[in-house]
Amino acid sequence: xxxxxxxxxxxxxxxxxxxxxxxxxxxxxxxxxxxxxxxxxxxxxxxxxxxxxxxxxxxxxxxxxxxxxxxxxxxxxxxxxxxxxxxxxxxxxxxxxxxxxxxxxxxxxxxxxxxxxxxxxxxxxxxxxxxxxxxxxxxxxxxxxxxxxxxxxxxxxxxxxxxxxxxxxxxxxxxxxxxxxxxxxxxxxxxxxxxxxxxxxxxxxxxxxxxxxxxxxxxxxxxxxxxxxxxxxxxxxxxxxxxxxxxxxxxxxxxxxxxxxxxxxxxxxxxxxxxxxxxxxxxxx
Amino acid sequence: xxxxxxxxxxxxxxxxxxxxxxxxxxxxxxxxxxxxxxxxxxxxxxxxxxxxxxxxxxxxxxxxxxxxxxxxxxxxxxxxxxxxxxxxxxxxxxxxxxxxxxxxxxxxxxxxxxxxxxxxxxxxxxxxxxxxxxxxxxxxxxxxxxxxxxxxxxxxxxxxxxxxxxxxxxxxxxxxxxxxxxxxxxxxxxxxxxxxxxxxxxxxxxxxxxxxxxxxxxxxxxxxxxxxxxxxxxxxxxxxxxxxxxxxxxxxxxxxxxxxxxxxxxxxxx
Amino acid sequence: xxxxxxxxxxxxxxxxxxxxxxxxxxxxxxxxxxxxxxxxxxxxxxxxxxxxxxxxxxxxxxxxxxxxxxxxxxxxxxxxxxxxxxxxxxxxxxxxxxxxxxxxxxxxxxxxxxxxxxxxxxxxxxxxxxxxxxxxxxxxxxxxxxxxxxxxxxxxxxxxxxxxxxxxxxxxxxxxxxxxxxxxxxxxxxxxxxxxxxxxxxxxxxxxxxxxxxxxxxxxxxxxxxxxxxxxxxxxxxxxxxxxxxxxxxxxxxxxxx
Numbered sequence: 018x019x020x021x022x023x024x025x026x027x028x029x030x031x032x033x034x035x036x037x038x039x040x041x042x043x044x045x046x047x048x049x050x051x052x053x054x055x056x057x058x059x060x061x062x063x064x065x066x067x068x069x070x071x072x073x074x075x076x077x078x079x080x081x082x083x084x085x086x087x088x089x090x091x092x093x094x095x096x097x098x099x100x101x102x103x104x105x106x107x108x109x110x111x112x113x114x115x116x117x118x119x120x121x122x123x124x125x126x127x128x129x130x131x132x133x134x135x136x137x138x139x140x141x142x143x144x145x146x147x148x149x150x151x152x153x154x155x156x157x158x159x160x161x162x163x164x165x166x167x168x169x170x171x172x173x174x175x176x177x178x179x180x181x182x183x184x185x186x187x188x189x190x191x192x193x194x195x196x197x198x199x200x201x202x203x204x205x206x207x208x209x210x211x212x213x214x215x216x217x218x219x220x221x222x223x224x225x226x227x228x229x230x231x232x233x234x235x236x237x238x239x240x241x242x243x244x245x246x247x248x249x250x251x252x253x254x255x256x257x258x259x260x261x262x263x264x265x266x267x268x269x270x271x272x273x274x275x276x277x278x279x280x281x282x283x284x285x286x287x288x289x290x291x292x293x294x295x296x297x298x299x300x301x302x
Numbered sequence: 303x304x305x306x307x308x309x310x311x312x313x314x315x316x317x318x319x320x321x322x323x324x325x326x327x328x329x330x331x332x333x334x335x336x337x338x339x340x341x342x343x344x345x346x347x348x349x350x351x352x353x354x355x356x357x358x359x360x361x362x363x364x365x366x367x368x369x370x371x372x373x374x375x376x377x378x379x380x381x382x383x384x385x386x387x388x389x390x391x392x393x394x395x396x397x398x399x400x401x402x403x404x405x406x407x408x409x410x411x412x413x414x415x416x417x418x419x420x421x422x423x424x425x426x427x428x429x430x431x432x433x434x435x436x437x438x439x440x441x442x443x444x445x446x447x448x449x450x451x452x453x454x455x456x457x458x459x460x461x462x463x464x465x466x467x468x469x470x471x472x473x474x475x476x477x478x479x480x481x482x483x484x485x486x487x488x489x490x491x492x493x494x495x496x497x498x499x500x501x502x503x504x505x506x507x508x509x510x511x512x513x514x515x516x517x518x519x520x521x522x523x524x525x526x527x528x529x530x531x532x533x534x535x536x537x538x539x540x541x542x543x544x545x546x547x548x549x550x551x552x553x554x555x556x557x558x559x560x561x562x563x564x565x566x567x568x569x570x571x572x
Numbered sequence: 573x574x575x576x577x578x579x580x581x582x583x584x585x586x587x588x589x590x591x592x593x594x595x596x597x598x599x600x601x602x603x604x605x606x607x608x609x610x611x612x613x614x615x616x617x618x619x620x621x622x623x624x625x626x627x628x629x630x631x632x633x634x635x636x637x638x639x640x641x642x643x644x645x646x647x648x649x650x651x652x653x654x655x656x657x658x659x660x661x662x663x664x665x666x667x668x669x670x671x672x673x674x675x676x677x678x679x680x681x682x683x684x685x686x687x688x689x690x691x692x693x694x695x696x697x698x699x700x701x702x703x704x705x706x707x708x709x710x711x712x713x714x715x716x717x718x719x720x721x722x723x724x725x726x727x728x729x730x731x732x733x734x735x736x737x738x739x740x741x742x743x744x745x746x747x748x749x750x751x752x753x754x755x756x757x758x759x760x761x762x763x764x765x766x767x768x769x770x771x772x773x774x775x776x777x778x779x780x781x782x783x784x785x786x787x788x789x790x791x792x793x794x795x796x797x798x799x800x801x802x803x804x805x806x807x808x809x810x811x812x813x814x815x816x817x818x819x820x821x822x823x824x825x826x827x828x829x830x
Contacts, residue, residue: 027353027373027731028724034737035644042640043652045633049705050658052681053670060673121585127812129766130664131786132805135793136587139594144798146590171587225661232663234769239790252665252769259669259773268673271666278661285661286654353728373731380732386725390747400733403743455733 057275060268072266073273080246081254081270087162088250089230092169097223100177105211108185109193119182126175133172134239137164141240160242165250168236173229180222181215188214221288228281232274304328305459305491310359312345319345321515322359327493327508329364332485334502335495337512338538343495344463346512350493351380351461363491364458379452381462385444387436393447394419394432400455422450425484442473449484459491466501478505499539503527511535591809594802606803611779612788616807618696619785623764626703631757634711635749641712642719660709664769671702672773694776699784702770707760714756718749751826758819762812 025031030038061069072078103122107115125133139145141158151158158164192214196206212219234252241248249257251270258267305327312320320342327333335343348354350361352373361368368376388396394416395402401415410418423429426446436444445465452460465481466474482505485492496502502509503523510520511534519531530536595603606612641653659667675682675692682693692698722745730740768786776782785808792801 026355028727030643030737038636039640039644039646041633042637045637046652046655048681049701049708050655053667053674053705054658054662056670056674056680057666060670124588127762127816129768129786129805129808131768131789132591132766132808133587135789135801135805136591138793139590139798139802140587142793142798144796228661232666234663234665234668235766235786238768239793252663255665255669256773259672264673267669271663271669274663274666278658278663278666281661282654282657285657286650289654290650351728351732353732373728374734374736376732377734378732380729382725382729384723384725386723386729388726388729388744388747399730399735399743403730403733403735403739451729451733 054275057268057271060264061272063268064265068265069269069272072263072269075266077246077249077257078254078266078270081249081251082273084162084165084249085231085251088166088169089227091166092173092230093223093227095170096174096226097177097219100174100181100222100226101219103178104181104185105207107182108188109190122175122178122182125171125173126179130172130233130235131239134168134236137168137171137236137240141167159240160244160248162248164240165237165248168240169230169233172233172236173226176226176229177219177222180218180225184215184218185211217288221285224281224284224288228278231277304363305331305333305493306360306362307346308360308362310346310349310356310361312342312349312354312356318515320349320356323512323515323517324359325510325517325520327491329491330489332482332492332494332505332507334506334509335493335512336497336499336502336509336538338497340514341512342515343497343512347461347463347493347495350459351378352376353380377455377458379455379457379460381445381448381452381460381465383464383467385436385448387444387447387451389436391435392432393423393428393434393436393439396436396447397422397432397450397454399451418454422454425453426450427480440473441469442477445469445477449481453488457490459493462492462494464495464497467496474501481505503539511538513538591802591805595799595806598799598803602799603803606797606800607807611783612785612804614780615783615785615788616804618699618783619765619808620811622696622699622703622784623707623761623767626700626707626764627757627761629704630707630711630760631753634708634756634760635715635753637708638712638715638719642716656712657709659706659770664706664767665773667705667770668702668773671698671705671770675701675774693774694778694782696775696782698774698776699771699782702774703764703767706767706770707764710760710763711753711756714752714759715749718752722748751823755819755823758815762815765812766808 073082103118106112107118138159140147141151141164142148143152143159145159147158158167192210193206196210197203201209231250232252233250234256237250238253238256241250241253243249243253243257245254245257251274255267255271255274258264258270307323307325309322309324310320311318311322323342323346325333335346337343345354349356350368352371356369388399391399397419398415401410401418404410409415419432420429423432426449428443428446428450431439431443436447439447448465466477469477478501485505494502494505503526506523508520509523509526511518511526513534518535519526521529521531526535526539530539595606598606607616637656641649641656672693673679675685675698677683677686677691677693679693685692690697692701726744726748727740730744735743766786768784771784772787775784775787777787785804789801789804792798792804
């Protein structure tokens, strides 16, 4: 019967359209996203798993790993704390300059990482504002750990705040006001009422913040001075090895970072699939 | 040449929305599909419009094998519950849409389209509002634009899905009267879905009462009131006439709770 | 609360002030000279130009990807959807060396492309490819929620009025997606202009040909020309602000029509 041949709903695309668009979409993703990822692992394992793992045990590589973890261990908690505080202030209070604050939070996000590093050089570098003073006092900021931490904090600052602000804005102040009216102190309210409501968004934000903190390249590249074994984070070490034509070693370290990225993606997806409703409201990127 | 619906059945996954409904209506008739949520009335309307497909059965209209035509070719003007106006287009462009998308050889010249749009704007009493955007109109006005848009394609039949559901009582009443007089003027076969008994009985030439995917009764409003074919019909119409309480008492059953005025999302849609 | 404000201003405002103030020690002429040398101009042109082309490509393919992921059902869809975030999660240096190896003359893609006469690695084409990689998630992720929320009834209405699927897409669906598409593309562009790590390995970095603006900043810093570096930084920042401002204005205007 003729009518059985046209069982396609008017809002459905033609099967041929679906095939073409689907292939284009999958093809594009495979070409631009999947192949680079595959390259990382294939190059890392080009001389076998043992060589790759061996490269990771090399002194400078270990130092780089240690430095990366240290930087993240400082930057992420700092930004979590202050992201929480900023989000709390913005969504629970009204004050002059609130909009400015919100705009400021987005700045590190939209600025080139190299520019982010540059600004720290302008302040703390030898030719910078405080450069001479710091040198006179023997304090090293740039070309040392503190500079790297500062630049990383700057660059990853927005992640936690951006996840929390829309969610907390949506949740409003009612519960906190109720708690306060029942006699709870500010801190107690925060701990018992605010935090449980935002725990998944918080986790999500921390996850992204960490991924970026460990993977940051541009900003750290500017302030670190590339002192091998001392101020090379993992991404910088990857660059060093690559420029030295030590491809397997470079890709081995890169593979480790890629694994971190995949884990981040995996946990992120799990969080989304489990708590779709709550997190969907905060998804702004 | 009338509308013949013959044993139409439709299920959504496990759920049987229509269990073999049949009815006949003469051309030019104003037919109301009346029933509670989940009765299948909207599903039947959407099948008429080509937006859903029946699993079994046939429909004939104007001598055509209706179900063999895709929605695009049926020229069945559909008016949606939430208007479905194109928000980024002006009122005039909305109304002209059906004419603008016609293939080149069948498309009237631009001046002609503009003339028709103006004619329709006058018909629905929205003269001069052609350049406004839907967001700048009231609910009642938007509904009239939706109607004008459907009429622009010179439809073979007009299908209305609870068109006044989202409007407040006074606007609803006014639009009801207006729709009826429009129907009398145009003489277009119209199928109208509603859960509001008053509306159906007031507007329609023929009312089909649906319940859980089956047609309980098809008759003119007067006939329906005088001789309800089943307890369900009697109960459902219970509030429509002043002796409602008397009917309930006579059947020794507690009165059915008054239906909400708010539009109900049709559960039959998957 | 005071602590937050202090932290924030220390963290963001002071560095920004440094950036904006520093170039002026060269005076206006010096500033202008610093950013208009042929080499710097070429770098700026490459960064902005390649970013624009990459963003345009991403807007087309990002729309297709978002459409397929939201409207179609196929096995593994959820995984593909999660995977789209890869450029967002992957460290830029990792992406950088991977792309460089992939498109090098002996790479998996570089080799077949070389046979076709296309050089990608160490040319501006390489920059383009890297920026496409970087920008895709911005377009897809911005479009997805909007696409998902689009109710079908406007499309059904168009069908009952006689429109073909293509006409419906062109006249009904696309216009309603346009603001979001523009926003997502703009974000991809913004990110691409300042991108460093993903690009620096595949770019080739030949002065006047394949140097990107962020690299110019680093070169200036290495030459201890802080003011010059800051000047370029200010230009990039300024252009971004102007761009974002224009974008916001555009969005407010289009929102007022709805």
